[in-house]
Amino acid sequence: MGGHLYALDFDGVLCDSCGESSLSALKAAKIRWPWLFHQVDSGMEDWIIDQMHVLRPVVETGYENLLLVRLLVELRVPSIQKSSVADGLSIEGILENWAELKPIIMKEWNEHREPLIDLFGKVRDEWIQNDLSGWIRANRFYPGVADALRFSSSQVYIVTTKQSRFADALLRELAGIVIPTDRIYGLGTGPKVEVLKQLQAKPENEGLTLHFVEDRLATLKNVIKEPALNAWNLYLVRWGYNTQKEREEAESISRIRMLDLPDFSSKLR
Structure with a gap:
């Protein structure tokens, strides 16, 4: 009794996976829409x-990276546009309106x-199999996150929209940390608000102080809407x-605390 439970998002909180997810999405997009890339050279790939x-702040689940790759190609090559939204669309417009776009x-594609x-997972699996390093x-x-996890005296759970096997592989191979698989709630385990309800209902977690650490403001706002999660x-x-605009909005919400990296590492320990 009296300890702490930390439910941690993975991408954007523990791990910067943007390089990998972007490259995997580009590989997957070439498989999904091969005709799209006839006019895409290496320079345009670098731009993508x-x-x-x-x-990256607009991505909630990994497959959305494929959609973004294709939309970026349509922005640069108007002759292959298949969506009504691409004409005149800017990067800022995507950032501001992704939920509507x-x-x-x-539907249009x-x-x-x-x-x-499935495709995004398959591409990652093949990359891991052929070139794990x-x-x-x-x-x-x-910086500091792996050590904080390794030496933490708190109950730690991973709550992510990433497929669990990839989070587990990175924890083991990159951070040298083994978190029991029953403490990794990945894609397919349900919305994060439901996972948090499950965690607080576990008998072994009774009496613990509950903490949920995220990098997506929209996810935290969903938690705030759930009275059953008021203890978090x-x-x-x-x-x-996340964006500067989102951070500024979060600072105006009394329920949300802003967290800097050194403070996170010291808290988790």
Whole structure:
């Protein structure tokens, strides 16, 4: 009794995976829409990867990276545009309006969530199988995070929209940390608000102080809407995949605390 439980997002809180996810999305997009890349040279691919880093805050689930790659190609090559939203669209426009744009382009491109998730996972699996060290190098843990996890005396759970096997592989191979698989709640385990309800209901977690650390403001706002989750302390990290505008909004929400990287590492220990 009296200890702490930390539910931690993975990408953007523990691990900077933007390089890997962008490259995997580019590989997957070439498989999904090969005709799209006839006019894409290495210079444009470099531009796409650069823009994916800018756009990373809008991604909630990995498959969305494929949609962003295709949309970026349509921005640069108007002759192959298949979506009504691409004409005149800017990077800033995508950042501001992704929630509205995504269902439109998925309908116009006749795409569905599950096949894109499966393809994205398959591309990553093949990369890991053929070049594990290269896949690992495309990711990095934020400074101090691995040691904080390793020496933490708190109950730690991973709550992520990443597929669990990839989070587990990175924890083991890149950070040298083994977190029991039953403490990694990845894609397919349900919305994060439901996972938090499960965690607080576990008998072994009774009496613990509850902390949820995220880099997506929208996720924290969903938690705030759930009265059943009022016991959770909520944190938005300053170093993750969020924008200055989102950080400013978070600072105006009394329930959310802003977290800097050194403070996170010391808290977790």
